[in-house]
Amino acid sequence: MSAGFSRSIHAIATDGHRGSIAGVAIGALLLAGWLAWFFLARVGRYESSVSARLEVGQAAHRVEAPLGGRVAAVHLELGAEVAAGDVLIELDVEPIRRDIDERRARLEAIARQMGPLRDEIAARARALRAGAEAARAHVDEAKARLREAEAGARFQELEAERAVRLRKDGLVSEAEAARLAAEAQSRRSASEALERAAARIGVERRTSQSEQQAELARLDREAASLEGERLVLEAAIQGLLAEIERRRIRSPIAGRVGDIALLRVGSFVSEGDVVAAVVPPGELRAIAEFPPSSIGRIRPGQEGRVRLDAFPWTEYGTLSATVERVATEAKEGRIRVELGVRPDPASPIPMQHGLPGSVVIEVERVSPATLVLRAAGQIVQVGGGAGG
Incomplete structure (x- = not known):
């Protein structure tokens, strides 16, 4: 009985000794693993942004109203694709159109006047040329008769002078x-008489020509x-059409409508009001703002993640x-950082300009021991500063 009890006690002691050795071995292995991880492992250290948003490489173009007026039509839809020159908003132009209609009516009246007037001018010019030719012929005829009468009168005077001489000789009767x-x-x-008639014909011809020329000049x-009035009206109409065009607010570039103002037909806009923003096509990038303490830690080439x-x-x-790109100076207490985004085709996230979010950047990979030592150094520094 006592021999069996002794063997039992010895067995229990032997098993306990073996268990303690196994426990020490396991603890040593765990400690060695932890120390290896503590000194050799690498963990990421991250910087988080204060704010971030997605933007295209080119800045969005603000569309401003060139002048004020009442909205007559709105062709804006958020997210719609537009081409350069597409009409986005039309302002009221009815008063201008009425003015154009009045001026065009006057142009039509001028056109109706100009046709007969030009015909009359052409007819009077032809009549003036024909009258001048007829008058010249009449004058030439009168001059010819005058020359004939002058020759006959001169001949008759010579005959009378010869008769006087013959009368003195008694050869011709008295x-x-x-x-x-x-x-x-x-x-x-x-x-x-013919000479006076020829002179009168010349005067009448010149008088008639002067009157006809005066009438032609008046016409x-x-x-x-009328032509000057027509040109003025056409220039005015062109100016009014330009005013109508100014009241068509067009997209300055091709792109996507990224923002629109709350506008309805009948509402009013003032000159310079921003009515929309058009985002040009291009690669998206993330624009993030970090605290000033990030200077020197964030560098080009580092990887990051964008959360929307x-x-x-x-x-x-x-x-x-x-x-x-990383800004070298803080602006309004923030550091601007630009990141290139690599979209995942399989991701359900829509890649759109203006989406807000945050950015996390891995600035370094260090061992846990380094992190502990840095934390201890900061604690000592804070403690030393407090004690001083």
Whole structure:
């Protein structure tokens, strides 16, 4: 009985000794593993942004109203694709159109006047040329008759002078001499009458031509006045059409409508009001703002993740990004960092300009021992500062 009890006690002691050795061995292995992890493992250290948003490489173009007016039509739809020159908003132009209609009606009236007036000017010009030619012919005829009468009168005067000489010699009777003298006087009177008639014809011709030319000049002035009025009206219409065009607010570039103002037909806009923003096509990038303490830690080439507020990362995941540019100075207490975004075709997240979110950048990979030592150093520094 006592021998069996002794063996039992010895067995229990032996098993306990073996268990303690196994426990020490396991503890040593765990400690060695932990120390290896503590000194050799690498864990990421991250910087988180204060704010971030997705933007295209080029800045969005703001569309401003060039002048104020009442909205007549709205062709805006958020997210719609537009081409450069597409009409986005039309302002009321009815008063301008009425003015254009009135001026065009006056142009039509001028056109109706100008046709007959030009015909009359052409007819009077032809009549003036024909009258001038007829008057010249009439004058030439009168001059010819005058020359003929002058020759006859001169001949008759010579005959009368010869009859006077013959009368003195008694070769011609007194009655014959008197007859020849009377006929010479008659021929001279007729020649003088023809001369006066020719002069009168010349005066009448010049007077008639002057009157016709004056009337033709008056018609030309009237036509010139109507033509000048026509040009003024056409220039005014072109100016009014330009005003209508100014009241068509067009997209300055091709792209996508990223923002629109709350506008309805009948509402009013003022000059310079921003009515929309058009985002040009291009690669998206993330624009993030970090606290000033990030200077020197964030560098180009570092990897990061973009989390969008509207798409929880636990459900939709994140977007991969790479730091491209880092500001060297803080502005309004923030450091601007630009990251290139690598979209995942399989991701359900829509890649749209303006989506807000946050960015996390892995700035370094260090061992846990380094992190503990840094934390201890900060604690000592804070403690030393408090003690001083």
